[in-house]
Amino acid sequence: MYSGKLCSKEPVKTKEQLQALLKDTRGKTYYKEMQNLEVDTDLLWKTIQTTLNSRIKTWLEICSRCGICAESCFLYLANDKDPTQIPSYKIQSTLGEIIKRKGDVDNAFMQTAMETTWGKCTCCNRCAMYCPNGIDTGVMFSYLRGLLYQQGFVPLEMKIGAGMHRIYYAQMDITDEDFIDTFEWIVEEYEKDYQGLKVPVDVKNADIMYTVNAREVKYYPEDLAYAAILFNLAQENWTVTSKGWEETSLAMFAGDWEACKIQVKHVYEAMERLKPKRMIGTECGHAHRATVIEGPYWMGRKDGKPPVESIHYVEWVAEALRTGKLKINPEKRIKTPVTIQDSCNYVRNGGLKDITREIISYIVEPGYFVEMEPCGENNFCCGGGGGFNGIGIYRNHRNKGLTVKRDQIIKTGAKLVLAPCHNCWDAIRDLEEEFKIGIKWSFLKPLLIDMVEIPESMKPAS
């Protein structure tokens, strides 16, 4: 069976392979090789037979083909109601067809399926709320990602991302040393502004073990400093771990289930080693989904929970503000029209809508907060979820998809969009770049840093 140098059924196993993939600008060679990739139809059918159970089978069978789910999908709306963007159509013409043909599909079919799977669905699960039969097309697409990944039909960046987790236990080439060095360095930079600021590493039995998104280490190290400052201001007994510090999982977006397990196991081992009371993850939606919501199942944990109680950053912020651990200077509350982007991964799929509204009640001057329509569990995907932001060949699909969020934001009249999720943050930054609607966007940490009161003991010595 044909196997390309870059594009093959094999997952990335070495740093060299990763390097080669990274060097392949726009995946020129990768996608060229994909043209020759053969489908292992026996493997495909065997995998389906062992992993497809009554839930998905029933969904595909009883779909009324009513099309009610059409308008639930932001990509259908963004693409001028193109019927081929209807959730049911997308899944029936891919997964449904593969099953009907008992896995007997060819290269061209798989490439189209790949485009539909990563370029026409972000696995936001919104359609699941709108289907009378309770059909969750997002879940089916996430299953299909696994099948396609196994056959090598996966966008370049997803292959790289999953490979990163396999090699670095992080979504990018950041080593454990890089992580600790960066964290310590950036915290040092802020030491003079906040007396006693430090980053505790590998402290056992702390109250909090903090995990991050490797992007912060690489691109936004201030975010690490802000986290340290806020934990210190709140006088939390916290720590980071020198191994297993990455909360995200591009492997989940890629459908590389084995790498998902490798990644989350690493984090859970850190929990078991350091035995913190709680794990708190950074402002990232899919990281929370991967490590807190799905991860336990990848690890076969029967109660569906990680080894220690694990919460999203917004939950900690709400708690710290509620209990007075962090105090907001009322003068400094937000006084511009502001809205919030509800992340699919921890709002629709994690129930944290009320928590973020609670935060808003503390940090926004009454009268300035405007809800998007729709919002909460019903909110539309930011337009960049499920890996969409990062995939080069589907950039145009993504940009088109952003228009729904753009219009939602414009309608609120807000000048600032709170985006406590990395993917949402990126998508909103890109939509501002693309459409220039005159908004600012922000994580919570930088806003909080400007608003919180600093106890005397931490004020800079002058």
Place this chain on the structure above:
Amino acid sequence: MYQFLTGFMFWVSVSIFFIGLFVRFIFYFTGLNWRLDRVAYKSYPFYGIKGALKSVFKWLFPFLTRVWRKHFFITIASFAFHVGAVIVPFFLLAHNVFIRGKLGIFHSIILNQLTADILSWLVVIGAVILTIRRIVLPQARILTRGYDYFILFLAVAPFITGLCARYEVGNYSFWLYSHIIFGEVFLIAAPFTKLSHLVLFFASRIQIGMDFEIKRGGMKSKNGMAW
């Protein structure tokens, strides 16, 4: 012929219908897998039951969910169709008399003639609207296969023939025979076709209700999933 259809075939079709659907319902749940589905079905019975009940109840009545409110016409048409299709066969006087002859059971809730007529007509009208919708709306048209029309036909044929018999349009016994045959075809086909949604609708709604309540935020948000 009449003997055969109302005797042997009656028993065969009714048995296939009930046993078949029962088996499908049970197999749905035995076929779930907490690890593959990634839902701890059994670990949180309280949340599981709560989520399941809410997810079924809200969708069982018109206008309780956002979708039912938003899609006004299809909601009306679909409920008109389904309500009649479920109620009439069970509570029609003629069916009841027939069943008493067979089983000796007679239940006291009987539809009066007018209600039965109205409900049956609603089934037919509902089916017509659903068919037109499939033809006219692009988002339904692209999804619809011949099979979907066939299923709709299987469901509505007993009602059309039943009404023709009721109004004695032309040859009464022709319509009566057709009615019995289509009724039995429906009963036999149900477990093996998409008509199985009769029970799998509930199964699927129970699953997704548990899924969101147990795993996806039901324990964290104030009211669970806002369907």
